[in-house]
Amino acid sequence: MSREKKASEWFEDFYKENENSHHNIPWAKQSVNPLLQTYLDEKRVHKGKALVIGCGLGDDAYALANGGYETVAIDISQTALRIAQKRFEGTDITFEKQDIFDMPHKYCEYFDFIFESLTIQSLPREFRSKMIKAVARCAADNGEILVVAHKKGLSDGGPPWPLTPQEIEEFKEHNLHEISSELITEPSNISNTRFRILYKKSL
């Protein structure tokens, strides 16, 4: 098993332990991420194929599917996917067990919109560049990627391991151009500042 996959493994145990008490899962707000909702409100036309990275309990995937995207939601945890599938039964979302580091070739340069929230930061820094590259690779020409991540403060420990401005910049090494960049201030025990960056791919 790869080191990356090993680092992601604890998520499955965590979801399993909390399968009947979703409120114990700190990141799972069980509603659409407001920073994704702003994108949907601003964009108005929602066409094409969307991907949610590390979809967890599925709320962001639901918002995209409901908005009109053909949506694929991936997670490494089978239990998270089972919960999500149950919560959003009857919708057209394709929930798939996938490791972002090992995506099938068919998803290379495939998606018109990708939402990545808090998954990159959930893995140790040593995997960061590889993960950014893996996410970027899934975007089609002219596709957009919305990235939400906490900004690194003084603490160096984890999990999670919030992103530095230099790490966020790394997306640009993969044919991605910044369309907008915001720093959101909101109290959190991880970091009070979050990045919300929108990129567009141009091959």
Ligand SMILES: C[S@@+](CC[C@H](N)C(=O)[O-])C[C@H]1O[C@@H](n2cnc3c(N)ncnc32)[C@H](O)[C@@H]1O
């Ligand atoms: C901190 S949670 C964030 C969940 C959701 N994106 C959100 O913003 O609430 C990270 C998610 O990524 C998933 N994950 C971790 N490593 C992964 C990997 N290598 N490939 C796909 N998903 C992964 C976890 O199972 C978990 O659901």
